[in-house]
Amino acid sequence: MSTTTAEWLQDVSGWIGNGREVLREYWFEYLLFVPTLVFLLALVWGPFVRGVWMSFHDWPLFGESTWVGLDNYAYLFGWDALYTSIRATIIFSLQTVLQLVVGLGAALALTRISSFRDFINGIYLIGFTMPPVVTGTMWYFLLHPQFGPIQQYLTDLGLLGSPVFWRSSGDIGIWVITLVSAWTFWPFVFLVLFASLTNIPDEHYETARVYGASRIQQFIRITLPQLKSAILVAISIRIVWNLVKVSQPLQMTGGGPGYETSILAILLYRFTKEQRELGLSFSVGVVLFVITLVFTVLFIREFERATGEGGETA
Amino acid sequence: MSTESGRFDRLRRYPEDVFWGGLKYGFVLLLVSSILGPYLIVVLTSFKTPQQMFASDALIPSQPTLENWVTAFTELQGSLLNSLVIALGTTIIALAITIPGAYAFGRKEFPGKLLGFYGIVLALLFPYIVLVAPLSSLWIDFGLYNSVAGLWLAYQIFVTPFAIWILRDFFEKLPANLEESAQVYGCSQFTAFLRVILPLSLPAVAAVGFLSFLTAWNDFLFSSVLTSSQGPQPAVVVLYLTISGGSGERVFWGQLMAQTLIIGFPPLTLYLLARKRITDAFAV
Numbered sequence: 001m002s003t004t005t006a007e008w009l010q011d012v013s014g015w016i017g018n019g020r021e022v023l024r025e026y027w028f029e030y031l032l033f034v035p036t037l038v039f040l041l042a043l044v045w046g047p048f049v050r051g052v053w054m055s056f057h058d059w060p061l062f063g064e065s066t067w068v069g070l071d072n073y074a075y076l077f078g079w080d081a082l083y084t085s086i087r088a089t090i091i092f093s094l095q096t097v098l099q100l101v102v103g104l105g106a107a108l109a110l111t112r113i114s115s116f117r118d119f120i121n122g123i124y125l126i127g128f129t130m131p132p133v134v135t136g137t138m139w140y141f142l143l144h145p146q147f148g149p150i151q152q153y154l155t156d157l158g159l160l161g162s163p164v165f166w167r168s169s170g171d172i173g174i175w176v177i178t179l180v181s182a183w184t185f186w187p188f189v190f191l192v193l194f195a196s197l198t199n200i201p202d203e204h205y206e207t208a209r210v211y212g213a214s215r216i217q218q219f220i221r222i223t224l225p226q227l228k229s230a231i232l233v234a235i236s237i238r239i240v241w242n243l244v245k246v247s248q249p250l251q252m253t254g255g256g257p258g259y260e261t262s263i264l265a266i267l268l269y270r271f272t273k274e275q276r277e278l279g280l281s282f283s284v285g286v287v288l289f290v291i292t293l294v295f296t297v298l299f300i301r302e303f304e305r306a307t308g309e310g311g312e313t314a
Numbered sequence: 315m316s317t318e319s320g321r322f323d324r325l326r327r328y329p330e331d332v333f334w335g336g337l338k339y340g341f342v343l344l345l346v347s348s349i350l351g352p353y354l355i356v357v358l359t360s361f362k363t364p365q366q367m368f369a370s371d372a373l374i375p376s377q378p379t380l381e382n383w384v385t386a387f388t389e390l391q392g393s394l395l396n397s398l399v400i401a402l403g404t405t406i407i408a409l410a411i412t413i414p415g416a417y418a419f420g421r422k423e424f425p426g427k428l429l430g431f432y433g434i435v436l437a438l439l440f441p442y443i444v445l446v447a448p449l450s451s452l453w454i455d456f457g458l459y460n461s462v463a464g465l466w467l468a469y470q471i472f473v474t475p476f477a478i479w480i481l482r483d484f485f486e487k488l489p490a491n492l493e494e495s496a497q498v499y500g501c502s503q504f505t506a507f508l509r510v511i512l513p514l515s516l517p518a519v520a521a522v523g524f525l526s527f528l529t530a531w532n533d534f535l536f537s538s539v540l541t542s543s544q545g546p547q548p549a550v551v552v553l554y555l556t557i558s559g560g561s562g563e564r565v566f567w568g569q570l571m572a573q574t575l576i577i578g579f580p581p582l583t584l585y586l587l588a589r590k591r592i593t594d595a596f597a598v
Contacts, residue, residue: 007428022425028503029424036415036478037430043471044437047448054448061450106345109338122586123346126353129585130578131532133550137574138356140557141567149355152371183348195593215334236439244443247534247554254558265443272539278447285444292441 051282059279061272072283081259081267082287088174089243089263089291095182096238102182103189103234108223110190111197121194128187136251139180167253170260177249177261184248185241189234196230197223228307232300239295243288264288360386360572367567379568386572390549394576396462397531397548403466404473404530405523411470412477413519417507419478420485421493438475445471446539453540460545468536473526480525480592484518485511521591528581549577 023030055072059065076082110120127135142150145163154160166172200223208218246265249255255262255270262270264284271281359367361378370376418424419431449468450459458464488511496506512519534550541547553573557565585592 026422026424029418029422032414032418032422033424033430035411036434036474039411039470039474040433040437043467044440044442044445047445047452050452051444051448054451059447059451062454102345105341109341112338113342120342120346121589123349125585125589126349126582129528129582130574131534131550131581133534133554134574134578137553137557137570138352141359141571142352142355147367147565147567149359149371149373156371191593215330240439240441244441246443247538247550250534251554251557268443268446269535269539272446272450278451281447282444285447289441289444296439 051285054279055282055286057279059277061276061278065279068279072279073286076280076283076287081262082284084259085262085264085267086287086291088170088259088261089265089288091174092178092181092249092263093239093242093295095178095185096235096242098179098182099186099189099238099242100231100235102186104193104227104231106186106190107193107197108219110194124187124190127184132184132245132248133251135184136180136248140252143176168257170257173253173257173261177252180252181242181245181248185238185245188241189238192230192234193227196227200226225307232303235299235303236296239299240292243292243295264291356571356574360568360575362568364566364568382566382568382572383576386569386576389569390552390573390576393547393549393552396546397550397577399462400465400469400537400546400548401527401530403462404469405526407466408470408473408477408526409519409523412474412481412522413512413515415474416478416481417485417511420482421488421511434475434478437471438479440471440475442471443535446535449536450539458540460541462546464540465530465537465546468540469526469530469533472533473529476529477522477526480522481515481518483594484515484591488514518591521588524584524588525592528584531581553577 054065056067056069057065058068058071106124110117113120142148143166145151145165145167151160151163155163164172166176204222204226205218208222213221243263244265246263246269249261249263250266250269253261255266259267264287268281268284268288271277271284275281355373358373358375360382361380362375363377363379363381366372366375366377419427419434453459453464453468458467492510492514493501493503493506496510497503501509531548532550534554537548538551538554541551556570556573
């Protein structure tokens with residue numbers, strides 16, 4: 001997917017200079033593409049720009065808005081809950097690592113199993129395909145300190161002294177929602193990696209075995225390089241999507257106690273739906289947007305660096 | 315390298331094979347039970363009466379009842395219908411927009427293609443939650459707040475990038491020159507697309523349709539922010555309100571679990587039907 005500057009220039013210089021001719025020649029292609037373009041501009045970038053404008057206002061859901069300049073940001077950055085929320089967000093995004101480990105393991109194991117493959121694959125997808133509110137509600141019950149069966153078994157078995165009230169303890173609650181979210185979404189990583197694994201030709205492994213490569217060597221020299229772009233795609237998407245998932249943790253803790261389990265996405269939701277302060281909501285959005293961008297760019301850069309070096313020796 | 319040494323090799327590796335084999339099956343078993351276990355408890359709970367819930371810890375209901383399912387369904391009826399209408403409309407609009415777009419990206423060359431494609435990848439990676447504030451105010455201004463059409467439009471934000479991605483992949487993999495042959499037989503650019511490419515793409519279109527449907531069915535964020543209790547609230551929002559809105563009220567766990575299964579079943583079915591196409595598109 002690497003693109004050279006020359007290709008870019010060619011692509012862009014196509015319409016600079018002779019725009020009318022290009023339009024005449026490619027009218028059909030552009031006609032096909034116009035609906036998509038309009039929707040992208042009208043539904044994503046347009047509202048985004050308007051949001052930036054809104055964040056300089058005191059903007060209630062209904063009623064008049066007033067210009068406040070940078071007040072929203074000043075308020076936000078001077079507010080302790082923001083830092084609680086950022087801390088929670090960082091813990092919450094650690095699930096990406098778990099999802100990679102489990103998803104990769106599951107994909108590797110399943111490519112090496114020949115029977116019941118479709119069946120197992122189907123089971124993996126059950127939790128992932130259901131609405132996160134649904135799985136959140138299920139875990140809310142399953143882990144409920146008084147009525148949930150899991151804590152009951154653990155206390156009966158003596159593994160747990162007394163039930164843990166995780167909804168009223170932010171320190172435990174944040175880990176509970178992180179783990180449940182990891183449980184829900186690892187199959188996405190699995191799906192992408194599994195699809196790519198089945199595309200690696202068997203001959204690669206046969207050759208490696210002829211030369212006496214161990215399993216670990218085969219994994220490092222054949223599997224990982226072949227999976228490189230799949231991992232890149234799966235993890236970039238997961239980094240972003242894990243940060244924007246709001247419904248499941250919201251269902252389980254409501255963001256409380258206080259703001260202790262309010263990851264930025266929940267904070268943003270609470271400002272929009274509960275406080276109805278849209279200007280503040282978007283300024284939280286800007287913080288979230290920047291964090292997402294930083295995480296994604298850092299990941300892609302580090303990943304390219306790590307795999308680039310590995311690729312040279314292989 | 316003789317066969318003798320090959321056999322020797324295999325013998326020598328035997329304990330290693332056992333180790334990796336054990337690890338492999340052990341891990342699969344762990345994952346399968348980590349999913350089936352919770353679901354088993356949920357299903358069994360959905361057949362328990364409230365009395366049974368509190369009377370004993372037994373996993374299996376002593377006198378299974380369908381009452382939970384009946385009440386759960388009756389309570390959700392209206393909102394399930396909302397979910398259905400919202401998801402169907404989203405799917406139809408998404409297909410209408412993305413089929414032509416994906417066709418252009420998959421099988422045509424034109425200046426600006428690369429730029430457009432990166433625009434779509436960027437939209438796929440866009441943290442769409444930041445848009446809830448501007449969308450709420452815009453939707454109120456345009457009278458789309460609390461309307462089904464408003465949700466149809468809003469869902470395009472995360473349905474279209476995905477749909478284009480998958481369809482583009484499928485179009486690209488169709489044999490080259492299909493259109494040219496069609497044009498030899500007198501088709502125009504447009505009829506070649508309509509009468510040759512589109513019929514061939516029906517399986518992929520169906521898969522993308524299913525995926526759009528379940529994405530819209532599953533979403534909580536937009537439907538919660540862009541509707542109020544007077545509006546067309548879908549089933550997931552109603553389910554959310556049973557816990558968070560029920561202030562101190564007694565929770566009927568059996569009924570709640572029946573509700574989760576009722577809402578969760580349609581997307582699961584659709585996904586399993588469409589999964590082959592969806593996974594193909596993600597083989598990068």
